[in-house]
Amino acid sequence: MKPHAPASSATKTKRSTKAAPSTRKPRAAAKSAPVPAPGQRDDMVREAAYYYYEARGCVDGHELEDWLRAESDIERAFGSVDSTEPARH
Numbered sequence: 001m002k003p004h005a006p007a008s009s010a011t012k013t014k015r016s017t018k019a020a021p022s023t024r025k026p027r028a029a030a031k032s033a034p035v036p037a038p039g040q041r042d043d044m045v046r047e048a049a050y051y052y053y054e055a056r057g058c059v060d061g062h063e064l065e066d067w068l069r070a071e072s073d074i075e076r077a078f079g080s081v082d083s084t085e086p087a088r089h
Helices: 038-055 063-078
Strands: none
Touching: 038 063
8 A cells, every 4th residue: 555645744835935016005094183382393303313213222312313203204205394483402
């Protein structure tokens, strides 16, 4: 009597390693994100700047760079805010 090959190996099929093209349509961009109040915006910038400081390993000397990068990111995400409040640093 001949030994049988396991059933699982007999039914295996090769799978393509290529990903199938997506058939989903891209989402429409949101009309606009809610604009944070000036005080909230400053808090968001401060938090983002601190995140960049931590991501760099808490190396001092890049405060202005971190702050400007954070401001740019927040403006890109929420749009520019005309603030009558002076900036709190």
